Amino acid sequence: MTTDVVILAAGEGSRMLSELPKPLHPLLGKPLIEYVMEASEPLSEKSPVMVVGHGADLIKDNLGERVRFVEQAELLGTGHAVQQAEELLSGHSDLVLILYGDMPLIRQGTLKLIIETQGSHEGPMTILTVESANPRGFGRIKRDSGGNIQAIVEEADASPEELLITELNAGIYCFRSDWLWSSLKKLGISSSGEYYLTDLVSLAAEDGLSIKSVLAGDPEELIGINTRVHLAESSQILRKRINQELMLSGVTIIDPSSTYIDPDVAIGRDTMIYPNTYLQGNTVLGQKCLIGPGTRIINSQVGNSCQIEFSVIESSLIEDGVDIGPFSHLRKGAHLGPGVHVGNFGEIKDSYLGKGSKMGHFSYIGDAQIGADVNIGAGAITCNFDGKEKHQTVIKDGVFIGSDSMLVAPLEIGENSRTGAGSVVTKDVPPDTVVVGIPARQISKKKKAT
Ligand code: UD1
Ligand code: CA
Numbered sequence: 001m002t003t004d005v006v007i008l009a010a011g012e013g014s015r016m017l018s019e020l021p022k023p024l025h026p027l028l029g030k031p032l033i034e035y036v037m038e039a040s041e042p043l044s045e046k047s048p049v050m051v052v053g054h055g056a057d058l059i060k061d062n063l064g065e066r067v068r069f070v071e072q073a074e075l076l077g078t079g080h081a082v083q084q085a086e087e088l089l090s091g092h093s094d095l096v097l098i099l100y101g102d103m104p105l106i107r108q109g110t111l112k113l114i115i116e117t118q119g120s121h122e123g124p125m126t127i128l129t130v131e132s133a134n135p136r137g138f139g140r141i142k143r144d145s146g147g148n149i150q151a152i153v154e155e156a157d158a159s160p161e162e163l164l165i166t167e168l169n170a171g172i173y174c175f176r177s178d179w180l181w182s183s184l185k186k187l188g189i190s191s192s193g194e195y196y197l198t199d200l201v202s203l204a205a206e207d208g209l210s211i212k213s214v215l216a217g218d219p220e221e222l223i224g225i226n227t228r229v230h231l232a233e234s235s236q237i238l239r240k241r242i243n244q245e246l247m248l249s250g251v252t253i254i255d256p257s258s259t260y261i262d263p264d265v266a267i268g269r270d271t272m273i274y275p276n277t278y279l280q281g282n283t284v285l286g287q288k289c290l291i292g293p294g295t296r297i298i299n300s301q302v303g304n305s306c307q308i309e310f311s312v313i314e315s316s317l318i319e320d321g322v323d324i325g326p327f328s329h330l331r332k333g334a335h336l337g338p339g340v341h342v343g344n345f346g347e348i349k350d351s352y353l354g355k356g357s358k359m360g361h362f363s364y365i366g367d368a369q370i371g372a373d374v375n376i377g378a379g380a381i382t383c384n385f386d387g388k389e390k391h392q393t394v395i396k397d398g399v400f401i402g403s404d405s406m407l408v409a410p411l412e413i414g415e416n417s418r419t420g421a422g423s424v425v426t427k428d429v430p431p432d433t434v435v436v437g438i439p440a441r442q443i444s445k446k447k448k449a450t
Contacts, residue, residue, distance in 0.1 A: 031062060094177055127212075300314065315333065406425065
C-alpha cells in the first residue's frame with residue numbers, strides 16, 4: 001500500500017510572540033519542523049506535502065525541494081487545511097497520513113503503527129488517541145457503549161460530561177485516501193467558523209463505518225509547541241532521550257541533567273562525559289575519551305582516547321590521543337595530529353599541528369602548518385595578520401619555539417631549528433639553526449646528532 005504524508009503548518013503560532021515562524025524555532029540546534037520531517041519522510045516514497053500559511057516563504061526557503069508545498073491563504077481550520085492538498089494528492093496513494101508540524105517529539109514507530117493499523121482494516125480512518133487527566137485543550141474521543149468511536153468533541157463545544165472524558169485526540173490520523181477526499185467536501189462550518197478535520201469522525205460513524213484508534217504509549221511524544229515554555233519542555237525530553245540512548249550504547253554520562261547533546265552527535269564506547277558539557281551540531285567523538293567538565297564541542301571530529309577539559313572546540317579535527325585544556329579554544333579549521341598536547345589558554349585557528357607536537361601555555365597559532373614533535377614555548381604567537389591580510393607560517397618537524405617568540409608571517413622555520421625566548425622572527429629560518437633577538441638573527445648552527 002502507498003501512503004502520502006500531509007503536514008499541517010499554516011498556523012500563526014501567535015503565542016510564540018516571535019518574528020520567526022513557529023516551525024523554524026530551534027530545538028537542540030535544529031528547526032523544530034526538522035524533527036517532524038525526519039520522523040515522517042521515510043514513511044512515503046514521495047516527499048511530504050506541507051500546508052503553509054504564516055511565514056510560508058521562510059519555511060519554503062528552509063526546507064526547499066524536500067517538501068511539496070501548498071498554501072492555505074486563510075486559516076479556516078484543520079479540515080480546510082487538509083483540503084488544500086486535495087488537488088495534489090487526490091487519486092494518488094492508497095492512504096494519507098496527517099500530522100502537525102509542531103509536534104517534534106513524535107516517533108517514527110508511532111506513525112508507522114497508525115499507518116499499519118489503517119492498512120489492515122476496512123474502515124476509512126485510524127486516529128491516534130492518548131489517555132491523560134490533563135487535557136491541554138485537546139478534543140475528547142466519544143465512544144458508544146460498545147466502545148465504537150462516535151465523534152471527536154472539541155473542548156469549546158464539549159458538555160460538562162464530555163469534558164470529563166480522558167481519552168483525547170492527539171491530532172494524527174491515517175485515512176483511506178478516496179474516502180478522505182470525498183468526505184472533506186461534506187464538512188460543515190463549525191460554531192467557531194472553522195472547518196474541523198475532526199468532524200470527519202462523526203461523518204464516518206453516521207454512515208456506520210468503523211473507526212480504529214491507536215493508543216499512544218508515550219504521551220510525551222504528543223507535546224505540541226505553542227509557547228516557548230513548551231519548547232523548553234520538549235528540549236528537556238529530547239535531551240533525556242538522547243542521553244539515555246547514548247548511555248545504553250556504552251557512553252558514560254556523569255550528570256545527564258547538565259549534559260547537552262544534540263541529536264546528530266555520535267559518541268564511541270567507553271567515552272566519559274563530565275558535567276556542564278555541550279556537544280553540538282554534527283560532532284563525532286571516538287572511544288575512550290574524557291570530555292569536560294565545562295566543555296563545548298561544535299561540528300567537530302574527535303578521535304579515540306582524547307581528553308578535553310574546560311575548553312571550546314569549533315569545526316575542528318582532532319586525531320587520536322590528543323589532550324586539550326583546561327581553558328583552550330580551537331576555532332574553525334584547527335587540525336591536531338595524533339598525540340598533540342594543547343595545555344592552558346591556547347588558541348588555534350586554521351592550522352595543523354603534527355604528531356606529538358606540544359603547546360603547553362598561552363599561545364596563539366593561526367594559519368600555520370606545524371610538523372611533528374614541535375615544541376611551542378609559553379606565550380609564543382604566530383603574527384598572522386599584518387593589518388590587511390592573513391599570512392601563513394610553516395614550522396617543520398622537531399622545531400623548538402622559545403617562550404614568547406613572535407613569529408611574523410609569512411614565515412618558514414626549517415627542521416630542528418630553535419628560536420630564543422622573546423625573539424621576534426621576521427625572516428625564514430633554515431634547518432638546524434638557532435635564531436635569537438629582535439629581529440631574530442642566526443647565532444649558531446645546531447650540531448647534527450650522529
Ligand atoms: C486540533 C484538533 C483537536 C486535537 C488537537 C491536538 C481540530 C478541529 N481539533 O486542535 O481535536 O486534540 O488538534 O493538538 O482539528 N492548522 C493549519 N491551518 C488551520 C488551522 C490549523 O495549518 O487553518 C495547523 C496548525 O499550524 C497546527 C495544527 O494545524 O500545526 C493544529 O492546529 P491547532 O489550532 O493547534 O489545533 P486545535 O484546533 O487546537
Ligand atoms: Ca493547538
